[in-house]
Structures are given as structure tokens and as C-alpha cells.
Amino acid sequence: MSSFRVSGRGRVDHTQPIQFTFDGKKIKGFKGDTVASALLANGIHLMGRSFKYHRPRGAVTAGSEEPNALVGTRRGPGRFEPNTRATVQEIWDGLQVNSQNRYPSLSFDIGAINDKAYMLFSAGFYYKTFMWPKSFWDKVYEPFIRAAAGLGVSPTEPDPDHYASRYLHTDVLIIGAGPAGLAAALSAARAGSRVTLVDENAEAGGSLLSEPSAQIEDMSAWDWVGKTVAELKELGVKLMTRTTAIGYYHQNMVGLCEKLTDHLASPDGETPRERMWRVRAKQVVLAQGALEKPLVFDGNDRPGVMLAGSAQTYLNRYGVRVGDKAVILTSHDSAWYAAFDLADAGTTIAAIVDTRAEPNADLVAEATKRGIRIMAGHTVTGTEGRLRVKSVRVNPVTGSSVGAPEVIGCDCLLMSGGWTPSLHLFSHTKGTLAWDEERQTFLPDHKAEECEIAGAGRGLWGIEAVLNDGAAMGAAAVKSLGKDIAPASYAVANDRPGTGVSHKELPTDLDAGKARAFVDYQNDVTAKDLRLAVREGMRSIEHVKRYTTNGMATDQGKMSNINGLNIASDALGVPQPKVGLTTFRPPYTPTTFGAFCGYHKGSHFEVTRKTPIDSWAEENGAVYEPVSLWRRAWYFPKDGEDMHAAVDRECRATRASVGIFDASTLGKIEVVGPDAVEFMNRMYTNPWTKLAPGRARYGLLLGDDGFIRDDGVIGRLADDRFHVTTTTGGAARVLNMMEDYFQTEWPDLDVWLTSTTEQWATIALNGPNARKVLEPFVEGQDMSDEAFPHMSVAECRVGGFPARLFRISFTGEVGFEVNVPAHAGRALWEMLWEEGQKYDICTYGTETMHVLRAEKGYIIVGQDTDGTVTPLDAGLSWAIGKKKPDFVGKRGLARPDLVAEGRKQLIGLLTEDGKTKLEEGAQIVLDPNQPKPMKMVGHVTSSYHSDAAGRPIAMALLEDGFNRMGETIYIPMADRVIKAEVTGTVFYDPEGARLKL
Amino acid sequence: MLLIHCPYCNQTLPEAEFTYAGEAHIARPADPSSVSDEEWRDFLFIRTNVKGPHYERWRHFHGCGRYFNAVRDTVSDRFLITYKTDDPRPELSDLLEKSK
């Protein structure tokens, strides 16, 4: 294999070679490699192109914070994922990896022309460039932005994988299985608590995996990790790897995304790809460590420029030297150790450039021992190389003056700007941060949840310090659960403690305007952009962020936040804590939609409610429409009919003889109790006291604001019992409203409210022959007009089933609604259907129901009303019990605006030509020749072709409509203006003669 | 997801079982016809919209079905107390003292 792989080194399995492809080229790696480590082992640093400038980019990190090395991965048909982090994706035989944001190829990319024109793309360029002229927006700017926007390419096929979700309750959840997390888990588990330990990596160990030379308790760090994991398992700790804590929510709920198959060459097909865990923990220990900061200087994004700690990880964990000749640029001691490890593995260290004038003497001695050139008090002012760094410019810095450069050849530049505690999750809970002047970073301050922060997450450095802190915090966590344990004390040899200083952008000898010093790599935000934003008046860090897009990339500022803050703070002349940080939001790392959806996809996305008669409709060719969560039979086309023909036929057949309709979705509420009638009097507008048992009435429900909320026919079955019906979509809302008034305003009433919507199947028969079809099945009720007139209700038997029988009509024809227990719905339907054959019975759907009711001017709440319509506006003032002292909405109806003149009122519309059907929702004007924007005076609420009227009919809400009867109004459409006459809303049988038997 | 204590069930249960029901202690006037337009407007629409402890109503919708009252801090989302609808309005100073 390549010369960059160090034989026998790292935790990859050198005996298990694996082959994958990168842009079609075969690449070899070992089991345990990530895409990035395998590419680096083959000397490949160039992995992608940046978003705005299309600059060549390589991996800058070795972990999930990676901003640059985003690739597309294909795992077979339908399994394409864009923006996979090459530093996280484990390789397997046959994995297909493609670079992104480049055309025609990664090494020659036309989009890189943006880079030459970078002066045009400075901070706020979206706001400046695309502002003017306005007419350019649709044709020029938006297509340009759409073409340029986005990283990678969206998958086009449905995702064939499945995803799972689980709940978990645990005593202590520990996030991060590095030294602090492992030590905390030991304390908590040894104390006898139920412990869950999660880590986003493929194995536990964290930073210890990159520090094999450390000796913990007289064993190597790796042996200690192995022994600890074994003990934790023995103690029953649930250890979850490849599991990212994506969000930390109230009351110690943490969302975990567990990746189960992305690292496998051939998943078994049974295992979900990812599983979302919703964990409720009594205590949380955040042991997420710290993230290394880049340094900000010209050319700090060139492939080959990488974080020093990541180079150390590639060497020690993956057995990969990231280059043959390295320059180190650092402001922190940690990078010196990376240099020593690489030097010992055979990489030439051309120089350690430390921005500090006097680095630690022990480190200097160690470097000198290895013959490494030390350039203290120096900085890097630039890098050269087209697709990979080939040299760097190093200059001495004295005070604020930058001396003459020296060019040093190299094939990689390893940088460290110090370390930032990873406090994203802590911040999700609104835990507050405090600026630590000494460490020049934010540390956790006030906690909002039951949690502890351990190790590097609270600014500690060095393995021994972190282990002991982890042990103490694990003990602290279980102490609050009533368990006492003395935390273990760890002694570490070959530890690597250290300190450092923090910088804004590094000083330069270049014209400051020309330096391309990147702060946010993925979004191509430079130090210059941040300063420009401040010069242009951005004061709040939140504004600077949005104006420049700093920190808005998929790494969510993990690389850029503190550097951005340091620069903005300097530009504003305000100390960092006064500038403050932008808000951290979940998820911690990009998370698939699949993981969030879990099982809720396809037919499980939401429930489909079906009536007991739905199966009959399906067998008989119904076309369905969704109505709230129900699916309802819309119409029943025959012999290739279109919807128009089917609905005309259904309407005609119903008015001519008899139609049968499944009305089971109607909401039903049983109102029972000694105070039932008083309750009804208070809830509904209508008077109920004098409604005799056995009689039914149209009921109207308002809000206390006076506007219509719902309606339906209500039958009184006994003195203390009402059968209330509601609209299909309003059932739950109405019951909720009833409960609200009952429980909180009128607790004195003795009444019970029960939803019975799904207990009853409801079959409507309408038409002159409706009674003939029904009568043979009715027992216990005289069906004559005298004994059972219009607006009657009876408890009887129909078809042998106990039934609540209503004589009511929503069509203007003689009508009945039979309620039978849900299980009997289909059986009774089939009996009536069979009997109805004698009368050419026709089954109809919701569309015909709508047409028939509109012909009679019956409203549909929510279609002809919109929450601003009063009973008076809708022509329903007759439904108001004017003598009642109070009902919900009575006082509201007297509000000044509701009694004012000129309100929109529900009227009928007939188009002048008698042929044109208006569009529902179309706006109405009085004068079509007025200048635009025209004054709109209403809109069409219902519009149908009416077979009975022989022409299209419509209803509309029209300003002062009742006073405009006979007037002509206009409906301007895209291609023409339609004229229509204002009429009443009853288009058929205005005398109601057809309701009589 | 919040955990909410239902004072009727006397159990602390996931937020998904509950629905929010607006500000608490806004009583419907006993005789609406006797109140002025301004008073009726205030009853219908005017709410305190506080930043901090907020007296509000919840319903244990997918449980016992009861409405109850709560004091929740709108900044931290922390519940200071939940109580039955006919319990007296707790004093904020007492609640803040207790939650310390």
C-alpha cells in the first residue's frame, strides 16, 4: 500500500483490505478506515469544492465537525446521500463516493471562476446584488440563486430504507465516551445506577484513541479503554456507539440518532438504517470534549492545511501520515505533540511555527531533541499550491509589525488555534455560558437542567485532569439520585497537558483587503467579510452571522464561531462576552429526515379514518376525497363517466327517485343529564326548552365573539338526552369547546358529554321514494307523515338493528338518516341497497351532497363561512333564540363591528351567460374598469353546475350583499371578466314543497 | 418534550397527552349582556402575553380530559405548579420562593 500508511499503526485492521471508489477511481483502505482516512492514506487531500467560490478543499478535521470534505455516497439503487462527511463515513467493499460542487471534474471546475471574482461576492452579496431592478427577480436572480444554491445534489428516488424510533428511560445518560465519559460511567455504574453511555464514533475511547502512548493506571491508554468498556458492560451499562446526541430538550430529554447500517457492506435488510431514541434521563453528564479551532490566515483552506489534532488522530487511530513534510502552525501546546508523533512516524517536520514568543521550554527541548526547527513568535501569512499546499510563507512578528517572509516547502500545514469546549447540547437547554478570560473561551455557567459537564467541556486539559473530573462528575450525578460513591482517582504517565492563546485573524504582510483568510470554510466567509459587515453597520453578532452567513453552514459554526466572535469583537471594539454568541440549535450534526420520520411514512404518515361502509364504496368504484382525516366517497363514476357526468346523474337520480349516502363521518355527541337542556340552551343559539322529545332542530354554534363555529341537526331523545351532530371536520373541536365551557364556566351543571361519532354508522336516504325504501325495515315507529313528520327523531329498530332514526333533509327532498351501531352499518346499507333496486336507487358521494345542498342554499360551515361570519351574515338569524338571556356568542353579536352596516353577507350568484361556472375563491369587484389594485368586495364560496337549475349556481360572501339583490357584480379572472347577478341563495324549490310526503 | 403533572390524575405525563388552552383566570362575565363593549373586548381578546411566569390552562386531552391551570415560565418552559380549576390562584411570590 501507499507510503502514507504506517504499517502496524492505528486501530484499523491491516489484515482486512477494503476497496471502494472515489469519483469512479478504485481506492484501497482497511477495515476501520473512514473515507477520509483511506483517501489520505493514498495521498489524496483534495476531496471537494467550497460552496460559494468553488475553492479546492480537503479534510480539515477527522470528525463530525468537518466543514469541507462533504461527499455523495451511493449504497445501491435509491440509496444516494449527498453531503456525507468523508471524515465520518466508514468504508466497505463497493461503497461509491463522489465529490460534489464541481463540474466537469474535481480537479478542473468551471465554477471556480467565482473565486477569481471574489470581490463581487463579499459579505451581504445576496442582499446587495439581487436587490435591483425588481423585474430581474423572476427571470435572472432567482434562477441564478437556485442553480448555485445548495450543497451536493438531492436524491431523486424514494428512500428504500426504513427507520425506527424507541423510548429509553435511564438514571444517568452520559454523552461522549472519551476519558471523561468513561470515568463518569464507571462512577455511576459502580454506584449501582442504570447508565447509558453514547458516542458518535464507531468505538468508545474518544481522544484516548489518538493518544496511545499515555499510560493510565500502569497500562496503555488503549488497554485501559478496553478494560473499562468490559467492566462497564459487566455492570450493565448500555453502551451505544455510532450514536449522536442530536438535541437536549427540557426535563432531561435527549434525542439520540443511532446509525445502524451505513457502515455495512451488506445490511441484512431487517435492521433499520437509523434509530431515533428519545431518552428521558434522571441525570445527564455531558462529556463531549473540545473541538480544535483553525487559525485564520491567507490560504488557510488549501488542501493539505489541516488541524494538528486531526493529523494526530489520522496517524494514531488510522495509521495514516497526512504528509511527508509538514509545517506546524500553532498557538497551543497540543500541536507540538502532534508534530512529535508524526516526526517519530517518519514525517519530516519542516518547522514548528508558534505564534507565542516563548513556548513551553519542555516542548522546545523535545523538539530540539528531534532536530525540529522552532520558529517562535512567527506566523504564517500565506500558502501556495493549486490543488494542494506546496509551500507556506512564514514571517516573524514583533508587536504589531510583521517581518520579511521566508518560504518553506511542505506538503501539509498542521494548525491549532486552541480548543473550544463543545457546549452545543448544554446550550440547547438554555444553560448559560460565561466568558473565561484566561482560556479565551466560553465555559458552562448556569445550568437549566439536571446535568453535569465533565472534562474538556468545562475547559480542563490533559488526560489525568479529565479522567479525574469525569469520575467526580459521575459521582456527583448519582449523588443526587441518593447514591454515594467515592470517585476513583487516576494517575496518568506520559500525559500531555498544555495551554495556549487565542487569536483573531493572524497578522499579515499582505494588503489586508487581499488576504483570503477563511473563518467559515463551508460558506466561504473570510475575516474580511466579517469586518465589512461591522463596517456596514451590523452590531449584533446575530446580524453579523446572517449578513455574512458565518456559522450557518452544516457544521453550525463548530469551526468558526469563536474565531468569528474574536474578529467581530475586535472590529466592534467590544470585548467578546459583550458581543455574545449566536444561538446553538439542534440537531448537533446533520440528521436524516428518515430518522425524524421513523415509522411515520407512507400509509403510516397519518391515520386514514374509514367508515363502516367504506369497504362497500371501494368495491363499487368510489372515487375518494379526504375530509379532515376521513376518506369519503366523492362520487361513483359508471361506465367511464367523468366527475361532471357522474355528479349530474347522481343528483338527477336522487331528486327523481331516491339516493343513498354514507353520512357516518358526521360528528356525534351525546349530551345527557338533568341539566342537558340548560346546557344546550347555553351552548347553541337556538332555544331548546320547548323542543319535545322525538323532535329535531337545526342547531347553530357560535364562539363568544359571535362568529359561526359549527352547525348540525340535534335530536331530543328524552327530556335529559340530546343526540347532537356536528360537521365532519368539527367534531373534536366542538366537543372540546363544550367541555371547556362545561368544566370551567358552568361546573354547576349536571351533564355528561360523550363522543359517539364512531359508535354510529349513519345512512342517509333522500328523494321522493326514500320512505318506500326504508319503511319495510322499520319496527316500532309509524312512518306516516302525521306520526313522523319532517324534523322528527325516534329510537326504533331498522333492519333488525337498534336504531336512531331521523327524518331530516340536507337535499331539500324527503330525507331520513338512520343511525345503527357501527358494526351493523354495512349490513343495513346492503339491505337498503337491495330494496332500493325497485326504485332505481342511486348511491351518491360528497360532491352530489354538496350540489344538492347548494341548490337549496344550505351552508357548509368552513366553506361558506370562514370564522368571520355571523348568523345574520349567513342569513341564519332565524336560528337565534332571541328570548334567551344568554348563550355563547350572544354578547358577541352585539359588538359594534358585528352590528355595523356593510358587512359581507352570503348571497347567491348567477353568471350572466348561464353557462360559466365560477371558481370557488374568486374575488368580486363592483367596477371592473377601476384602476388596479381593484377594491375587492367579496369572494365566491361555493360554485357548482346544478342539474336541477339547468345552469351553474354559486354562493358568495359579498359586502352589503343583502342590499344588492338584482345588481350585477364582476369577477375578474386572468383571461376575462365574468358578469354575474346577485340573487338569493335558494335555487330550487323555494317553497319547500318537496319536503312533504 | 415537556413532562406535565395532571392535578386530577396526580401523574406526571408526556406533553403529547396534553393540549394548551390559553391564559388562565379569565372568567366569562356572569351576565354578559350587562358588560360594556370594552369589557367584552378585553374578555375576548386582551391577554397578558408575559415573558416569565404565566398563568395558563392546559387540558389532559388524551387522558382524563380535564382542564386545569398551571404557572409556566415562558422563558424556560419550566412549570412552577399545576392546579385544579377550582383551586385559588397561587401567589407568584410563594411559587418563586418554593422553586428556589
Ligand SMILES: [Zn+2]
Ligand atoms: Zn389527567
